[in-house]
Amino acid sequence: IEQLTTASEHCDLAIKTVEEIEGVLGRDLYPNLAEERSRWEKELAGLREENESLTAMLCSKEEELNRTKATMNAIREERDRLRRRVRELQTRLQSVQATGPSSPGRLTSANRPVNPSTGELSTSSSSNDIPIAKIAERVKLSKTRRSESSSSDRPVLGSEISSIGVSSSVAEHLAHSLQDCSNIQEIFQTLYSHGSAISESKIREFEVETERLNSRIEHLKSQNDLLT
Structure with missing residues (x-):
């Protein structure tokens, strides 16, 4: 050119x-x-x-x-x-593999302790927790006792929680939270049973369930603050 x-x-x-x-x-x-x-x-x-x-x-x-x-x-x-x-x-x-089922107590992404034997997420995060969290613990303990004596497990109803002196609206919220705990327990049991074969979709499902449960717990805490 x-x-x-x-x-x-x-x-x-x-x-x-x-x-x-x-x-x-x-x-x-x-x-x-x-x-x-x-x-x-x-x-x-x-x-x-x-x-x-x-x-x-x-x-x-x-x-x-x-x-x-x-x-x-x-x-x-x-x-x-x-x-x-x-x-x-x-x-x-x-x-996840390094902290397998033999580790004494693992923490979720929100730093909440998990029982390695049951996979349940603890509803109390500190020693300053208020009565609603303690009531939830009592209801879970009573559910565990009933599950030991019965061959079929069923979800805890809000009416059962309200019978121990809690308003019906708060009791319904607690019942939903316990059902979420059961869902997260199933995910933990799957995680422990499959080990390294766990898929990315299962890990993502675990994260979503954990975030949703943490959101529900924070909501209950705010209601507890209003009641007290």
């Missing part, structure tokens, strides 16, 4: 020089120069057209190259993100 541009510039300069000399002398130095000039002008026009076509093609290739670079960068970013996600999941899985 640069050579074509230089050649066209040289042709223009030569034609202008000849025209100036002819103008000064007042006559045509080269009779065949007109035909030659016409041929050069046509050739020059063709070279300019080719130059413009090559320039447009070059711009198109540069744009395509820039799009390809952007796509490659996006692919690299996605690859790095997936690698970080895989390393994170491997670390979490190794942590």
Whole structure:
């Protein structure tokens, strides 16, 4: 492209020089120069057209190259993100395997203790817990005693909790929380029984159930604060 541009510039300069000399002398130095000039002008026009076509093609290739670079960068970013996600999941899985069912007491993602034998999530987080949490513990203990003497386990009803002196609305909330505890217990038992074969979907299910249960516990605590 640069050579074509230089050649066209040289042709223009030569034609202008000849025209100036002819103008000064007042006559045509080269009779065949007109035909030659016409041929050069046509050739020059063709070279300019080719130059413009090559320039447009070059711009198109540069744009395509820039799009390809952007796509490659996006692919690299996605690859790095997936690698970080895989390393994170491997670390979490190794942590779950390292703290197997023989460990005395594990903590959930919300730092709440878990009973390794039953998989139940403790509803008390400190020694300053208020009566509702203690009532929930009493109801769970009574449920455990009933399950030992009965072959079929059933959920605790709100009416049973209200019989120990709690309002019906609070009793219903406690009953729902105990049912959530049963759900989280099933997930823990699955985690312990399958060990390293646990899938990512099960781990995610465990996280969702834990977050939902923690939200329910915080709601009960706020109601307990209002009652006291």
